[in-house]
Amino acid sequence: MAKAPGFKQVLKAVFGAVVGVQSEQQRQQDFQTTTIWPYLVAGIFAVMIFVGLLLLLVSWVVEG
Numbered sequence: 001m002a003k004a005p006g007f008k009q010v011l012k013a014v015f016g017a018v019v020g021v022q023s024e025q026q027r028q029q030d031f032q033t034t035t036i037w038p039y040l041v042a043g044i045f046a047v048m049i050f051v052g053l054l055l056l057l058v059s060w061v062v063e064g
Helices: 007-019 024-031 037-063
Strands: none
Touching (some): 007 037
């Protein structure tokens, strides 16, 4: 197993998952890490930002 992922690697993996595009090499590298926690925290944070942006957009459209 590989060492814990760096901040840049986690962001790249989470962004790739959100967009839906990721290379096979990157996916393999993500699954070889020793811990899942950085990915969980970054994923939850990304989902919270996405939901917040959707709420802002909907409230903007409903008001206008």
